[in-house]
Amino acid sequence: MRLSQYFMPILRDDPKEAEIVSHKLMLRCGMIRQEAAGSYSWLPLGYRVLRKIEQIVREEQNRAGAIEVLMPTIQPADLWRKSGRYDAYGKEMLRIKDRHDRDMLFGPTNEEMITDIFRQGVQSYKDLPRNLYHIQWKFRDEVRPRFGVMRGREFLMKDAYSFDLTREAGQHSYNKMFVSYLKTFARMGLKAVPMRAETGPIGGKDSHEFLILADTGESEVFLDRAFHDMDWQAFEIDYDNVEAVAQVVDDFTSKYAATSEMHDQADYEKRVPADRRVTGRGIEVGHIFFFGTKYSEPLGAVVQGPDGKMVPVQSGSYGIGVSRLVGGIIEASHDAAGIIWPEPVAPFKVGLINLKVGDAETDAACENIYKALEAKGVDVLYDDRDERAGAKFSTMDLIGLPWQVIIGPRGLKDGIAEVKNRKTGERENVALDQLVARFAR
Numbered sequence: 001m002r003l004s005q006y007f008m009p010i011l012r013d014d015p016k017e018a019e020i021v022s023h024k025l026m027l028r029c030g031m032i033r034q035e036a037a038g039s040y041s042w043l044p045l046g047y048r049v050l051r052k053i054e055q056i057v058r059e060e061q062n063r064a065g066a067i068e069v070l071m072p073t074i075q076p077a078d079l080w081r082k083s084g085r086y087d088a089y090g091k092e093m094l095r096i097k098d099r100h101d102r103d104m105l106f107g108p109t110n111e112e113m114i115t116d117i118f119r120q121g122v123q124s125y126k127d128l129p130r131n132l133y134h135i136q137w138k139f140r141d142e143v144r145p146r147f148g149v150m151r152g153r154e155f156l157m158k159d160a161y162s163f164d165l166t167r168e169a170g171q172h173s174y175n176k177m178f179v180s181y182l183k184t185f186a187r188m189g190l191k192a193v194p195m196r197a198e199t200g201p202i203g204g205k206d207s208h209e210f211l212i213l214a215d216t217g218e219s220e221v222f223l224d225r226a227f228h229d230m231d232w233q234a235f236e237i238d239y240d241n242v243e244a245v246a247q248v249v250d251d252f253t254s255k256y257a258a259t260s261e262m263h264d265q266a267d268y269e270k271r272v273p274a275d276r277r278v279t280g281r282g283i284e285v286g287h288i289f290f291f292g293t294k295y296s297e298p299l300g301a302v303v304q305g306p307d308g309k310m311v312p313v314q315s316g317s318y319g320i321g322v323s324r325l326v327g328g329i330i331e332a333s334h335d336a337a338g339i340i341w342p343e344p345v346a347p348f349k350v351g352l353i354n355l356k357v358g359d360a361e362t363d364a365a366c367e368n369i370y371k372a373l374e375a376k377g378v379d380v381l382y383d384d385r386d387e388r389a390g391a392k393f394s395t396m397d398l399i400g401l402p403w404q405v406i407i408g409p410r411g412l413k414d415g416i417a418e419v420k421n422r423k424t425g426e427r428e429n430v431a432l433d434q435l436v437a438r439f440a441r
Helices: 023-027 044-063 077-083 111-121 167-185 240-253 266-270 320-331 360-375 388-400 407-414 432-440
Strands: 032-036 041-044 074-076 096-097 103-106 130-139 156-163 195-196 205-211 218-224 255-257 277-292 300-303 308-312 316-319 350-354 382-384 401-406 417-423 427-431
Touching: 023 032, 023 320, 041 044, 041 388, 044 130, 044 156, 044 167, 044 320, 074 077, 077 103, 077 111, 111 130, 111 156, 111 255, 130 167, 156 167, 156 320, 167 195, 167 205, 167 240, 167 277, 167 316, 195 218, 195 240, 195 255, 205 218, 205 320, 277 320, 300 388, 316 320, 350 360, 350 388, 360 401, 360 407, 382 388, 401 407, 407 417, 417 432, 427 432
Parallel strands: 350 382, 350 401
Antiparallel strands: 032 041, 074 103, 096 103, 130 156, 156 316, 195 205, 205 277, 218 255, 218 277, 277 316, 300 308, 401 417, 417 427
C-alpha cells in the first residue's frame, strides 16, 4: 500500500479525551474514530489489525474442533426470560422494542440463543460433543464507557459454546479451550496468564480469565515468575487426547496466579519463593466458563442418552475480546515514540521509506523493492510522500510496524538499504539484492 493513497489521518497531539496509552495512540495513528460514547469506527489501519487478530482466533478455534456459526446481534427477550437473565442482567443490557411491540435486546452475549439453536438441532448423545462459536459485535451499555476500545459499549468478541453429555466430557471441552487460548495468544506474541476467576453474571462452576501484564491493567495480579520462563508455543497437542490436554492445563494451573479478587496472600507466600513473586497489573483478554446445566435445563436443551433417558447437556462458554485485544497489545507493547506491534498482528510487516521522492534513482529502487516484496506476499506500507525525512521516521515509529526499510541516495551508491527493527531499535545495512529474501522468509 502506498501511503500517499492510503487513508490514515494522523493526529499531531494526544487527544484530550484519551486517558490511557492505547486510546491515545489508536486515535493519533488514525486507527479508530469515536462516533458516540464507547462506539468507534475502525479505520483502515486499525481494521487490518482487527482482522489479523480475528483470523488467528478463528484458526485456533478451528484447530481445537470448534465450528463457526454467525448469530444475529438483535435477540428476542423471550429466550432471556426463560433463563432468568432478562431482568437480572442489569442496565448494561440495551432493551428495545420492534415495530410489533415485541421485547428485543442488543446481545451482550449469546448463551441463550446458542443453547436454543443446539436444542432444535441435536436430540441424541451420538451427536455430541459439539462446540459452536462465532465472532460477532456485542453491545453492553456501560454506565461510563472509557479507555477507548478497552471499555467500550460496542465491541467485537469471539464466543464459543460447548455441549457434552457428561460432566467429565464437559471438562475435556473446557480444557481444550484453555489450551487453545494459550496457543492463540502466544501466536500474537503474548503471554496471557490464566487465572482462576469469579463466574460473574455468566454463572457456573469453573472459570479462568487470561490476562496480559501491562502497567495500565484494570486488575492487580500476583503470579509466579515461572510463567515468564515457559515457552508457550513449544507444545504441540492432540486435542482428542484427554490426558495430554489435561496435563497442559495442570502445568499452567499448578503455578500461582491470581487477581486481587481471588488472591490469598498466605497461600502466595507459601507456594512462591520471594525471588519469584511478581506483582503487577493485568488486562483481561479472554475468559472461559463451565456452567454445567445452568442454561440447558431452563431452555430444554436435552438429548437422549445411551440408556434412552433424556438428560440436559453440560455446557461451557468461552470468550475472547477481539477488539479489546488491539488495545491490550498496545498497552503491553509501546514506547515513548509509539506502538510496537508484534509481527503476527501488525497492520503491515514492513514500512518502506523513500528518503528523496523525485530522485529518479531512489524512486526506481523503492518501486522495485516495493513491488518485489508485495509479489512475495509481504505486507508493505510504502511512504512515497514528498515529506521531510524526520516526519517519515516519526510516522513509522508512531504506527509501530515491525521493520523499517530506509532507502536514499547515499545508501544506493553502495547498493544498500538501512533496516531498522522497531522493537529493539537496532539498525543494519542490507544489500538491496538481499532485502526481499530477508522479509519473505
